[in-house]
Amino acid sequence: MRLWHQSLIKHLPSVKDYKGCSNQLGGQHTEIRMILASIKRHGKVNHSVVNYVNDHPLSSLRAYGLLIIDEMKKRGFNTSEEIEQEYCDDEDALRLYQLAQEGAIIYPEHDDQYLAECISNLEGKGIYINM
Numbered sequence: 394m395r396l397w398h399q400s401l402i403k404h405l406p407s408v409k410d411y412k413g414c415s416n417q418l419g420g421q422h423t424e425i426r427m428i429l430a431s432i433k434r435h436g437k438v439n440h441s442v443v444n445y446v447n448d449h450p451l452s453s454l455r456a457y458g459l460l461i462i463d464e465m466k467k468r469g470f471n472t473s474e475e476i477e478q479e480y481c482d483d484e485d486a487l488r489l490y491q492l493a494q495e496g497a498i499i500y501p502e503h504d505d506q507y508l509a510e511c512i513s514n515l516e517g518k519g520i521y522i523n524m
């Protein structure tokens with residue numbers, strides 16, 4: 394379970410882009426839904442790589458989810474209007490999303506060290522990203 398560094402979103406491979414590569418973009422959408430379900434069920438997520446999400450309001454995760462949905466739409470994926478509306482009904486998420494579109498990082502944990510860790514993780518999967 395991992396939320397990729399926010400700056401990698403537009404570079405994540407998807408089945409529609411790269412034959413033979415896993416769908417990291419669609420998988421990220423699934424991860425967000427799993428994290429939200431865990432928080433709803435248990436009050437928190439319990440996975441060492443994403444535990445930092447517990448230190449932030451759910452609005453942050455929904456704003457990140459909107460960034461993922463935007464990228465999926467750009468690539469021609471059909472997305473759930475119901476899920477998108479759920480995120481958009483959160484005014485704080487919309488505010489964070491707007492700031493992120495202007496370059497703000499939603500999670501301060503997504504720093505340069507985390508970016509390097511994510512790139513290394515992707516390379517371990519045979520995915521090389523040129524930024």
